[in-house]
Amino acid sequence: MKLPFDFTVSRMRAMALMVAACASFLPFAPVAHAQTGTGPAQSTQSQKLSTVDQQFLQDAGQAGATEIAASKLALTRAGDPQVREFAERMIVDHTKLARNLDVIAKRHGITAPPATDSSLIGSLKNLQGADFDRAYIEEVAVAVHQKAVELFRKESENGNDTALKAAANKALPVISHHYHYAMARQFAKPKATS
Numbered sequence: 001m002k003l004p005f006d007f008t009v010s011r012m013r014a015m016a017l018m019v020a021a022c023a024s025f026l027p028f029a030p031v032a033h034a035q036t037g038t039g040p041a042q043s044t045q046s047q048k049l050s051t052v053d054q055q056f057l058q059d060a061g062q063a064g065a066t067e068i069a070a071s072k073l074a075l076t077r078a079g080d081p082q083v084r085e086f087a088e089r090m091i092v093d094h095t096k097l098a099r100n101l102d103v104i105a106k107r108h109g110i111t112a113p114p115a116t117d118s119s120l121i122g123s124l125k126n127l128q129g130a131d132f133d134r135a136y137i138e139e140v141a142v143a144v145h146q147k148a149v150e151l152f153r154k155e156s157e158n159g160n161d162t163a164l165k166a167a168a169n170k171a172l173p174v175i176s177h178h179y180h181y182a183m184a185r186q187f188a189k190p191k192a193t194s
Helices: 005-023 030-036 040-046 051-077 081-107 118-125 129-158 162-193
Strands: none
Touching: 051 081, 051 118, 051 129, 051 162, 081 129, 081 162, 118 129, 129 162
């Protein structure tokens, strides 16, 4: 049975209206704002971050990049399977955190990737097995996380940028959990051998 022409045209119009309605819910493309030099993307970028917030982004970026790089080394150099498992968790969690911070940084025109602590990564590259495990837990899982907990706590309490404060506050429980887990692992080793 052939449908009347009007029914098909009406149905096509309804579909076009639905597509147009859905498109109205999509966010504006940042490229369009950048080209015109107006709109939310331009006004957000023109708002400079405070020195405190800029320092937080730099320090948090370096800590995260260092933890990811060290954890990638742990996947092939660690002797203890639990250390490799912890490293996998670090890679997942800190990659997600880095993406969240990158989005905020890019809104403010900061696009340079964070640097790692090259001396720490260099020292870990020379280790294997139990020696690597001990250094990774002490220097990365404990020491870097201890600094990160303090860094994220300060930003969540004293930061000036609302989005950064919220991101720091949201990440703080995860980073604290990493730190407490690493401390338990560090102190469990000597007790088990005595």
